[in-house]
Amino acid sequence: xxxxxxxxxxxxxxxxxxxxxxxxxxxxxxxxxxxxxxxxxxxxxxxxxxxxxxxxxxxxxxxxxxxxxxxxxxxxxxxxxxxxxxxxxxxxxxxxxxxxxxxxxxxxxxxxxxxxxxxxxxxxxxxxxxxxxxxxxxxxxxxxxxxxxxxxxxxxxxxxxxxxxxxxxxxxxxxxxxxxxxxxxxxxxxxxxxxxxxxxxxxxxxxxxxxxxxxxxxxxxxxxxxxxxxxxxxxxxxxxxxxxxxxxxxxxxxxxxxxxxxxxxxxxxxxxxxxxxxxxxxxxxxxxxxxxxxxxxxxxxxxxxxxxxxxxxxxxxxxxxxxxxxxxxxxxxx
Numbered sequence: 001x002x003x004x005x006x007x008x009x010x011x012x013x014x015x016x017x018x019x020x021x022x023x024x025x026x027x028x029x030x031x032x033x034x035x036x037x038x039x040x041x042x043x044x045x046x047x048x049x050x051x052x053x054x055x056x057x058x059x060x061x062x063x064x065x066x067x068x069x070x071x072x073x074x075x076x077x078x079x080x081x082x083x084x085x086x087x088x089x090x091x092x093x094x095x096x097x098x099x100x101x102x103x104x105x106x107x108x109x110x111x112x113x114x115x116x117x118x119x120x121x122x123x124x125x126x127x128x129x130x131x132x133x134x135x136x137x138x139x140x141x142x143x144x145x146x147x148x149x150x151x152x153x154x155x156x157x158x159x160x161x162x163x164x165x166x167x168x169x170x171x172x173x174x175x176x177x178x179x180x181x182x183x184x185x186x187x188x189x190x191x192x193x194x195x196x197x198x199x200x201x202x203x204x205x206x207x208x209x210x211x212x213x214x215x216x217x218x219x220x221x222x223x224x225x226x227x228x229x230x231x232x233x234x235x236x237x238x239x240x241x242x243x244x245x246x247x248x249x250x251x252x253x254x255x256x257x258x259x260x261x262x263x264x265x266x267x268x269x270x271x272x273x274x275x276x277x278x279x280x281x282x283x284x285x286x287x288x289x290x291x292x293x294x295x296x297x298x299x300x301x302x303x304x305x306x307x308x309x310x311x312x313x314x315x316x317x318x319x320x321x322x323x324x325x326x327x328x329x330x331x332x333x334x
Contacts, residue, residue, distance in 0.1 A: 015160040022144035025248035054089025056280040063333035075132030080139035081106035134217040154189030165247035184262040194233035198259040205263040214329035223260035223322040273321040274313035
């Protein structure tokens, strides 16, 4: 059987699966996530949209603290920390008595940024033996995965790519990858259908959750479940605030939405960001008009806060993120 090819006659770069190509482009020497400007230079997450997000995460950490019985040391682990914005915001938003007991970790491949709060420990891997909250905001979508595409004969094949983004189809998907597709993202025999094989994300999430002795792990990402799988996948790139073609040369972010239901471990559950944030007090409710006459400055502040809350919870935007909530040894704080 002959593989379908695209641009096979072009010269220059090695053919690799998308997982290896994206891993080098994002995390290798000179990779996208090692660049000085950090993720905030190219795309806007909930963390960057409003300090209300960090405040909500701080509120969740307080709930976890209560569920744990207010331990002497409370851990907060910020996975894929960017430049430490969330960890710093959480520490700033915590009540003083909780902040005094909190040990904060930022987990990121890039070097520690200058000026980061000295209370935040900077790590390349998450610590073990965590008692508290592990929070992974837009981490799993950047865990590289293989891409599969159905060929003209109805066979799902691994998509190979070169550094310039040129693709061709490689060998048939088999083994654990084929079993994952059959279980979580079955492809019909229609040529051109694509899927991102999320097995590495399932494994990464299980490993992250395993670092907790007791507490809560939360993954926040654009995602889909079995009844909403996109027929042609979601692999894409972002550069300087704009969506662009996914090219694994280190010049752009490479991301794909997450099959969050596949990642979930026993006892975990999914809820939309708008529901999670509203449960944590981020409602987007407008302040009463009477406040405009009695305290105009407070009214303007409250109106701006309402606008930020509305963005964080908006349908068709950040509110559509999924929260995968995984308690470990405690009840569900929600």
